[in-house]
Amino acid sequence: MSATIADPRSPRTAVRRPGPNLEKWGWVYMRVSGVILVVLIFGHLFVNLMVGEGIHGIDFAFVAGKYATPFWQWWDVLMLWFALIHGANGMRTITNDYVTHPRIRRVLVWAIGLAAAFLILLGTLVVFTFDPCIGIENSTTEWLIEMCAAQ
Numbered sequence: 001m002s003a004t005i006a007d008p009r010s011p012r013t014a015v016r017r018p019g020p021n022l023e024k025w026g027w028v029y030m031r032v033s034g035v036i037l038v039v040l041i042f043g044h045l046f047v048n049l050m051v052g053e054g055i056h057g058i059d060f061a062f063v064a065g066k067y068a069t070p071f072w073q074w075w076d077v078l079m080l081w082f083a084l085i086h087g088a089n090g091m092r093t094i095t096n097d098y099v100t101h102p103r104i105r106r107v108l109v110w111a112i113g114l115a116a117a118f119l120i121l122l123g124t125l126v127v128f129t130f131d132p133c134i135g136i137e138n139s140t141t142e143w144l145i146e147m148c149a150a151q
């Protein structure tokens with residue numbers, strides 16, 4: 001009986017384009033932003049749901065109070081940016097893995113990028129331009145009414 005000898009495999013030729021390896025940095029970003037998101041998300045949940053009156057204390061005035069301080073403005077904006085870029089890059093990976101038609105894949109990846117960019121822009125604008133005194137006539141929160149009257 002003659003043994004069959006398999007053909008030797010052709011040597012692996014890595015397709016390596018010049019310039020930064022964006023896929024590698026995307027991979028690194030998912031891990032680094034994951035660690036940062038744990039701190040940002042659990043800090044956010046702890047302060048909103050556990051401290052003081054907890055979940056029962058959340059109303060318009062609570063949000064207005066948080067957005068009156070640059071610390072919470074930046075906390076929320078960082079959470080928004082890291083989570084949206086992380087989520088969009090994750091969706092891009094899934095799309096690249098599962099959508100086999102090249103043109104549909106390109107359209108979907110662009111749609112994900114545009115949606116993320118739009119939401120980042122909108123969210124950042126909302127956080128930094130938020131004015132708690134608009135619609136104050138409907139409020140019953142003493143400190144908010146006094147603060148807006150003093151402006």
Ligand code: HEM
Nearest residue numbers: 030031034035037038041083084086087089090091093094
């Ligand atoms: C607690 C904070 C989070 C941590 C620690 C975390 C961690 C990770 C890690 C390490 C990956 C890469 C997995 C892989 O390549 O196999 C990943 C993927 C992903 N993450 Fe997150 N993440 C967090 C929050 C979020 C949030 C808030 C979103 C949505 C906005 C999100 C959406 C995704 C998506 C869509 C993927 C791609 C899944 C895949 O490749 O199969 N993650 N996450």
